[in-house]
Amino acid sequence: MMAAISRFSVPETIDELPDDIRRSILSVQEKAGFVPNVFLMLAHRPDEFRAFFAYHDALMERTSDTLTKAEKEMIVVATSARNRCLYCVVAHGALVRIYSKDPLLADNVAVNHTVADLSDRHRLMLDFALHSAIELGEFSHAWQKRLAEVGFTLDDCWDIGAIAAFFGMSNRLVTLAGTPPNPEFYTMGREPRR
Structure with a gap:
């Protein structure tokens, strides 16, 4: 039996959605081969769907x-794991595996990045992400100095904090709706493509 996509109403078919949202969903389906459940869950409120994905794309697709891209997705996985958001850990874990070409990295980041086999740069990046999203989040001069020492610019610091904060919100919405990860995400990037 398939789990419901959301506790809230979702469209029966994507044909019921506004044209721009339908096009967005079809574009993702064409790339991925399936429609991620979060798109359908967020289609519950079209204006919020648009705002959510506009900010998501501004953060995650910014050059x-x-x-x-792998580092950005690592931030999502670490934040989502700390927030116990199964959907985002599984979905974005797939992206970590794909972008990094490392089938073990996402699991290590999700379980405990502090003991995972990571570079000092990545460990500090994730420490700061969790500080930003979970703890007080104050961006002190000491944090800025430590991040600069491992090669992060001031703009990178903004990105790390903004991605962690955005996905903290995303984690809460997915949990509120009870949205499960698509089964396809679990296996993506685990084996090299043939």
Whole structure:
């Protein structure tokens, strides 16, 4: 038996959605081969769907000279794991595996990045992400200095904090809705493509 996508109403078909949202969902489906459940869950409120994905894309698709896609996804996984958000750990864990080409990295980050086999740069990045999203989040001069010492720019610091904060909100919404991860996410990036 398949779990419900949301405790809240979702469209019976994507044809019921506004044109722009339907196009967004179809574009993701074409790339991924399936529709991630979070898209359907957020379609419950079209204006919020648009705002959510506009900010998501601004953060996650922004080009950075120093912060990679894999690193951004590691921030999402660490934050989501701390918030116990199964959907985001599984879905973004798949992206960590794909972008890093490391089938073990996402699991290590999700379980406990402080003991995982990570570089000092990545460990500090995730420490700061969790500080930003879970703890007080104050961005002190000491944090800035430590992050600069491992190569993060001031813009990177903004990105790390903003991604962690954004996904803290995303984690809460997914948990509120009871949205399960798509089964496809569990196996993505675990074996090299043939």
